[in-house]
Amino acid sequence: MPRNEQVTRQWLLLKRLESARGETLQELAASLPEDHARHPRTIRRDLEALESAHIPLITERRNGQTVWRLMDGYRQTLPLSLSPTELMALVFSRDLLKPLDGTEIKASLDSALNKAAAALPAEGATYIEGLRGQFAVGLGSHKTYREHRHTIDQLCRAISRTRTVQMRYYTASRNRTRRREVDPYRLWYTDGGLFLIGYCHLRQDVRTFAVDRIRSLALTNRPCQLPLGFDLDAYVKHSLLVMRGKPIELELLFDKATTAWVKGRIWHQSQQAHETRDGRLALSLRVADTPELVGWVLHFGGGVKVVSPAAFRDKVREEARKILDRA
Numbered sequence: 001m002p003r004n005e006q007v008t009r010q011w012l013l014l015k016r017l018e019s020a021r022g023e024t025l026q027e028l029a030a031s032l033p034e035d036h037a038r039h040p041r042t043i044r045r046d047l048e049a050l051e052s053a054h055i056p057l058i059t060e061r062r063n064g065q066t067v068w069r070l071m072d073g074y075r076q077t078l079p080l081s082l083s084p085t086e087l088m089a090l091v092f093s094r095d096l097l098k099p100l101d102g103t104e105i106k107a108s109l110d111s112a113l114n115k116a117a118a119a120l121p122a123e124g125a126t127y128i129e130g131l132r133g134q135f136a137v138g139l140g141s142h143k144t145y146r147e148h149r150h151t152i153d154q155l156c157r158a159i160s161r162t163r164t165v166q167m168r169y170y171t172a173s174r175n176r177t178r179r180r181e182v183d184p185y186r187l188w189y190t191d192g193g194l195f196l197i198g199y200c201h202l203r204q205d206v207r208t209f210a211v212d213r214i215r216s217l218a219l220t221n222r223p224c225q226l227p228l229g230f231d232l233d234a235y236v237k238h239s240l241l242v243m244r245g246k247p248i249e250l251e252l253l254f255d256k257a258t259t260a261w262v263k264g265r266i267w268h269q270s271q272q273a274h275e276t277r278d279g280r281l282a283l284s285l286r287v288a289d290t291p292e293l294v295g296w297v298l299h300f301g302g303g304v305k306v307v308s309p310a311a312f313r314d315k316v317r318e319e320a321r322k323i324l325d326r327a
Contacts, residue, residue: 008160010046014055022062022069099192102146104153142192143212154217155196158184164222168215177215183224186232191241197232206235208242238288240268240296245288251307254281258303294319
């Protein structure tokens with residue numbers, strides 16, 4: 001049994017117990033989706049796992065049957081004592097997830113924050129609004145996913161149940177839509193966009209798919225398995241933003257004016273930077289050689305020089321020439 005399926009099932013059981021006065025093992029089993037294990041012995045093991053996680057479950061006899069339920073008052077007795085900095089963090093976390101409006105994770109966060117605000121005295125609510133008047137979060141360019149909520153929900157189900165998905169996917173570089181079968185591994189949010197990482201049966205390799213380019217999606221009954229040792233961080237470590245490719249050792253030199261806003265930022269985990277004696281910034285990175293990298297270098301305009309490698313410098317020069325020709 002996949003570990004994530006077990007965790008998902010236990011979460012569904014806990015949700016059921018939160019809203020019920022008490023249920024038997026058989027009733028809990030019947031409440032689960034058909035594609036989950038539903039034997040009472042399995043449900044009992046899940047409940048014991050929840051108890052070991054310090055969830056206060058109790059059993060009692062009712063009409064000659066044993067029922068399970070949450071301890072009385074458990075939902076009401078959770079403490080709510082937030083410091084000003086904790087309130088600030090909550091406000092910021094809500095704003096940072098604005099691009100995920102319409103998804104379950106954003107809905108859950110909004111629900112939690114609304115409950116927290118309702119439990120605060122009027123002065124606390126006023127303080128939260130005051131924070132919004134003092135601090136603001138600029139998200140920069142990003143995509144919105146409200147219209148893709150069903151797709152995201154389907155992908156979450158497929159990942160938790162380890163099921164292959166069939167989808168029609170639009171490839172921008174080829175300007176065409178094709179049918180794909182993918183074993184979904186992870187949903188990955190980066191650079192203002194949400195992506196699916198999974199094994200593509202068509203390409204016979206692990207690929208990255210933009211969620212907003214999925215035109216249709218369906219779960220299959222075919223099980224799939226996350227490869228042992230699959231490491232998302234290792235998979236994307238050479239990507240500057242999203243694209244993957246052959247890694248190169250890139251060396252850049254920024255002029256003084258550009259150095260003022262480039263230094264101190266983390267552009268990539270591999271970066272190494274130092275200032276020269278004349279106040280310029282030398283930056284080296286080990287990143288994937290992709291069109292995305294060319295665009296990133298060009299966005300510094302004339303404030304950057306590609307020191308090496310020469311082949312990549314030629315790519316940047318050629319792209320800059322195209323821009324000039326079309327200006």
